[in-house]
Amino acid sequence: MDAPAQSEQLDRIDPLDLDPSLADATEIARRLEADAHLGLTAAEAARRLAAEGPNELRAVRPVPVWRRILAQFNDPLIYLLLVATAVSLGAWLIEGSQGLPVDALVIAAIVVLNAVLGLVQEARADNAVAALSTMTAASSTVMRDGLLTTLPSTQLVRGDLLVLGEGDSVGADARLTEANSLRIAEASLTGESSAVTKHPRTLPAPAALGDRLNMVFKGTAVSQGVGRGIVTGTGMNTEVGAIASMLERTETHPTPLQVEIGHIGKLLSVVVIVIAIVVMLTIVLVQGVSTPADFVTVFLLGVSLAVAAVPEGLPAILSVILSIGVQRMARQNAVVKNLKSVETLGSASVICCDKTGTLTRNEMTIQQLLTASGRVDVTGVGYRPEGDVRQGDAPLTDLCLRYEAQLVLGAGSLAGNAQLTEKNGEWEIQGDPTEAAFLVAAAKLEGTTGHMARFDRLDEMPFTSERKMMSTLHQETSDGSLRIFSKGAPDILLERCTFLQVGESVVPLTDERRQRMLADIQALSAQAFRTLGVAYSRADENTAPLDEADEQGLIYAGVVGIIDPPRTEVTPAIKEAHRAGVRVVMITGDHPTTAARIASDLGIVEPGAPALAGADLDLLDEPGLREAVRGTSVFARVSPHHKLRIVDALQANGDIVAMTGDGVNDAPALKSADIGVAMGVTGTEVTKEAAKIILVDDNFATIVAAVRGGRVILDNIKKFLRYLLSSNMGEVLTVFLGVLLAGVLGLAGASSETVVLPLLVTQILWINLITDSGPALAMGVDPEIDDVMARPPRPINERMIDLRMWMGIMSTGLVMAVVTLATIDLFLPGGLLPVLDPGSDDLTVARTAGFTTLVFAQLFNTLNSRSELTTAFHRLFVNRWLWGALLLGVLLQVAVVELPFLQAAFGTASMDTVHWAVCVGMASIVLWAEELRKWILRARTRS
Known part of the structure; x- marks a missing residue:
């Protein structure tokens, strides 16, 4: 297309709809009615700011307090408890409003306590997330009225x-007009671990985000060079804004625990009525x-049994257990933003994770x-200069090889602009991470840093995407001689070399040696290393300033293999995840060869397993993608x-997916996943907002530890559900069978009342009070009994x-009854x-004995x-809270x-030693019957 035609086409396009990478700057x-030299x-600028609004992402509207409070009551079990409260209150009114409506007040208190616990945990999570956020606003440098001005990026x-300039954060999307050795770290946006070299030339065709080399994007950072745009x-x-918009449209799904509790609540609603x-x-x-009194008695008993069948402590106990689990995870550097999210990790079948910064250190080495x-x-890995240079498994003793290694690392370090500094015991870099890798490696080879100190820089030819190399001119302080040090793409560098360094000698670079x-070089590339060649030459006093003619006739020194190394703790964590049946999936913006190599090193896949690229995904429809x-x-x-x-x-x-990530590009997937896990240190604010869990230490191993913690919490939830429901079933069956078999058991002949009950209403409420709260709560903090990662x-x-x-x-309920x-x-x-003991007991004593037996049976339960399978005697004494709750229940x-004033309130009578012994012995049958059932189940499982 010729220039006039292109201009005519541009005139018909609104600037916001134009792909700036395809148009001339x-x-x-x-x-945009802008001046490419003097700026606005x-x-x-003030007019446009007022018209277009500040340069910031649309803030998520805070949830009003009243809606957060109401959300705590949005649960089927809470609905059921509110109905039970109303029914209990109605029964109290029918009975004559005598005393306090204790049952209604207790249930109402539990509902309120549950809401308070939920609100407190959400507030704690919000505070922890806020503490992770950076407290300083980003700033940018622009030309205004022809003058350089620094202002807030907003x-x-x-x-x-x-x-x-080097070290700047890019404040907005911009089309480059100038670029001098400009390299941008775009990992937070594209997932690409290496910095991208930029240029101002117009692209010939539309390109993927990571390949728009004439554009810079909001949220990225300048690692080297200077530029204008x-x-x-x-x-x-902006591109970040587009991801934020996608995030707003992404639906969140209820957690498996929310779905399950909803199902249980609906089921219990039907059961209670029946x-x-x-x-x-x-x-x-x-x-x-x-008589009317008999009708009131029957109605009150029905209500009491309905209340007994409902584990009214379940919502509060569930919240307490999840809250305790969340606090434990916080001590392990995982901040949970929503209580019910913690269990989801325990159910996760797939962990999808980004490579850069999550599985790897994001430190080129x-x-x-x-x-x-x-x-x-x-x-050694990372920017801490700890480690050494070795020849295979042995120390580097070959003098020729040692000299060559010193030359490569020293020259590669001098031909760069990065800096390595130590601050409070932590090593930090300024500049391009690849150049910093040379400095770190040079510090590991004794004597190299000292040789580098002998040279003073005089001039530089920066890296460009056309030349794919850079050179610097240095003067040796001892004799004033000049050296040119170059590094770049190894194949390009070799074309400019005519000599080869062998030990301390320089020999011609023959075709065979080339x-x-x-x-x-190919061998390193095949191992997914990023390769950089190093060369040098002697220069004369007329060399400065450097030009491309000086980059000829170089002496080739060698090539280095650079990689973003995996975190050391990740491999055992992945092994543990696989043991637990959890699949780990790597999703990255990096090159397929590099991704496959890292995945193989970490044990995610077997060596040689291929990676599927984004371009391949575009060719798949939804059924094809599900199969892939x-x-x-x-x-x-x-x-x-x-x-x-x-x-x-x-x-x-059908998988339950946990998605980890740190970059803006991860946020929509994090929100859509069943459990989104953001990195707290390197993660962006957009990512933290989308996630349900934030890792304070950016440690993948913390995720696997959280999976274990989630499974333990899930086990504990099942423990107290098993306990509460079986115990409540014991109460219901005791009353039902007691009424049905009153004549057979001797109950009918022991009283003149029309309606004879095996347990009084007050006794049923007492059982709920002492057995449904303390023991259930103690079971919720039970340590790991079974190996939860073995299933x-x-x-x-x-x-x-x-x-x-x-x-x-x-x-169990039937045995109790x-x-x-x-x-x-x-x-x-x-x-x-x-x-x-014929003649010595009456209905009150017999009922008291039955009442006590049922209480003790639930404590044994x-x-x-x-x-569900392991014997009760395994790790019997590891939970001191449980034993404390049992002791309290007995007392x-x-x-x-035995206390007279309580006897009057609950219709009990004192018992002698025989009665107490019978109660304990009969109650223990529950334990032995369940041990027999577990033994049978274990035998069936083994067979």
């Missing part, structure tokens, strides 16, 4: 002339009701060095929408209370069992409920039986 300036005037407008997008009209109706009808049909005399390995050097993600664990060169598609495809396959994740369609658990709940009624029968004449029961 001069044309972009014209369309202050008045025009005041940038379209048309501003942005001036960039015209701001083309601010706020939500229990109340069946029991009341049974009493009416079996015993008959003739030289690991290998190849010269004419052989290979050298550099130990081919051998090229083979070395089943067998692929490495995805490379992906964009934000690819990450989102991968997460959605995994979820469509696969819980399938997404598996009920927390499955058929086997329901069978256990029913069988049988031993309770049998105890009553032992102390009443006319029943099935022979009376232990706490030991049963700690595991309270003794008090309610």
Whole structure:
């Protein structure tokens, strides 16, 4: 297309819809009515700022306090408890409003306590997230009225002339007009670990975000060089803003725990109504009701049993247990923003993670060095100059190889602009990470840094994308001689070399030697190393200033292999995740070869496993993508929408997905995942906002530890559900069977009342008070009993209370009812069992014994409920809170039986030693019966 035609086409395009990378910078300036040399005037910038708004992302509206409070009550179990409160209050009014409506007040207090716990935890998480946020606002340098001006980045407008220098944060999207050795770190946006070299030339065709080399983007950073550009997008009209918009449109899903508790709440609602109706009808049909007082008694019993069937402590206990689990995770550097999110990690079947900064250190490191005399390995990772330079497994003793290694590392360090400094014991870099890698490696080889100190820099030819190399001119302080040091793409550098360094000698670079050097370069590239060659030459006094003619006839010194190394703690963490049946998937913007190498080193995939690139994903429809993600664990060169598609495809396959990340490009996928995990140190604010969990230490191993913690919490939730429901079932079956079999048990003949009950209403409420709270709460903080990482994740369609658990709940409840009624029968004449002490006991004593047996049976049931298969005697004494709750329960029961004022309130009578021994012995049958059931289940599991 010729220039007039192109200009005519641009005139028909609104600047906001124009891809600036495809248009000439001069044309972009014209369309934005900007000056590419002097910038905007202050008045025009102020006008645009008022019209377009500040350069910031649209803030998430804070949730009003009243909505946060109401959200705590948005739970089916809470609805059920509120109904139970209303029914209990109605029964109290019907009974004559005598005393306080204790039951209604207790349930209401539990509902309020649950809401308070939820609000407190959310506030704690908000404070922790705020503490992780940076407290300083970013600033930018622009030309205003022809003068350099530094201002807050929020005041940038379209048309501003942005001036960039090394170390600056890019404040807005801009089309470059000038670039001198400009390299931009775009990992937070694209996931690419290496800095990208920029230039101002117009691109010939549309390109992916990471390949728009004439553009700079908001949220990235200048690692080297200088440049200028015209701001083309601010706020939500930047690439970061586009991701933020995608984030707003991304739906969040309820956690598996929320789904399961909702299911349990609905199920219990039906069960409660059925229990109340069946029991009341049974009493009416079996015993008959003739007076209004009898109707009130039957109604109160129905209500009491309905309340007994509902584990009213469940929401509060659930919140307390999750809160304790969250506090434990916070001590392990994981901040949980929502209580119910912690359990989701325990159910996760896939952990999707970014490579750069999550699995790797985001610290470029030289690991290998190849010269004419052989290979050298550099130990140690990151920017801390700890490690050494070795020849294989042995110290570097070959003098020729040592000299060559010193030359490569020293020359590579001098031909750069990075700085390595120590501050408070921490090592930091300024400048390009690749150049810093030379400084770190040079510090590991004794004597190299001292040789570098002998040279003073005189001139520099910066790196350009055309030349793919840079050179510096130095003078040796001892004799005044001049040296040119060069580094760059090894194949390009070799073309400019005519000599080769061999030990301390310089020999001609023959074709055979050149081919051998090229083979070395290819060998490093095949191992996913980023390669940089190093060369040098002697110069004369007329060399300065440097030009390209001086970069000929160089002496080739060698090539280094650079990689962003994996974190040392990641490999064992991945191994532990695999042991737990959790698949780890790497999703990165890096090159497929590099991604596959890192994934193989970490144990994510077997060596040789391929990576699927973003371009391949674009060719797949949704069914094809769902099939692809089943067998692929490495995805490379992906964009934000690819990450989102991968997460959605995994979820469509039935996986519970945890997604980790630190860059803006990770945020939409983090929000869509079942559990989003953001990095607290390197993570952007957009990412932290989207995530449900934030890792303070950016440590992947913390995620796996959180998976273990989540599974322990899930186990503990199942423990107290098993305990509460089986104990409550014991109460319901005791009353139901006691009424149904009143004549057989001797209850009917022991009283003149029309309605004879095995337990009084007040006794049922007492049982709920002392057995449904303390022991259940203590079980919620139980340590790990079974090896939770030795089993696969819980399938997404598996009920927390499955058929086997329901069978256990029913069988335990039935045993409780049988031993309770049998105890009553032992102390009443006319029943099935022979009376232990004829003539000495009445209905009050027998009922007290049954009441006590049921309480003790539920206390024994706490030991049963700690595991579905493991014996109760395994790690019996590890939970001191549980034993404290059991002791308290025993003391309270003794008090309610033996203290006169409590006897009057709860209809009990004192018992002698025989009675107490019978109660304990009968109650223990629950423990032995459950041990037998577990033994049978273990035998079936083994077979």
